[in-house]
Amino acid sequence: MIAVLQRVSEARVEVAGSVVGSIGVGLLVLFCAEPEDTEALAQKMLSKILKLRIFGDSEGKMNLSLQEVGGGLLLVSQFTLAADTRSGNRPGFTGAASPVLGEALFDRFVALARAQHPVVETGRFATEMKVHLVNDGPVTIPLRMN
Numbered sequence: 001m002i003a004v005l006q007r008v009s010e011a012r013v014e015v016a017g018s019v020v021g022s023i024g025v026g027l028l029v030l031f032c033a034e035p036e037d038t039e040a041l042a043q044k045m046l047s048k049i050l051k052l053r054i055f056g057d058s059e060g061k062m063n064l065s066l067q068e069v070g071g072g073l074l075l076v077s078q079f080t081l082a083a084d085t086r087s088g089n090r091p092g093f094t095g096a097a098s099p100v101l102g103e104a105l106f107d108r109f110v111a112l113a114r115a116q117h118p119v120v121e122t123g124r125f126a127t128e129m130k131v132h133l134v135n136d137g138p139v140t141i142p143l144r145m146n
Contacts, residue, residue: 021121023072
């Protein structure tokens, strides 16, 4: 399971010109399931994301979690995080979960997030999306669970 976390002051996802998910301060999480991933791994990743101390405290130090600042969570599926670029100039995506498994794991990840965090928005699985964000910091954290 792969994720890229971006600390944002605002972010939104548009599909066909309409906003389908948006947050203010929080985390934009680009999420990719891999073939061997499980619900237990999704829970482990979610716990890490919610508790990761990457927001500034009163002294400006990265000392607070998403939960502590009450920020939003915008979850966007992105199979291209599993790109294999080791040979040639065209990335391969065989490292990503199949669309059926990928969607099931993404949906489960979203359900777990909604059960544990008050503000969760999403993009749309397997849809052409436009993701707009203002990266705060900038802070971008790659995260891999296996």
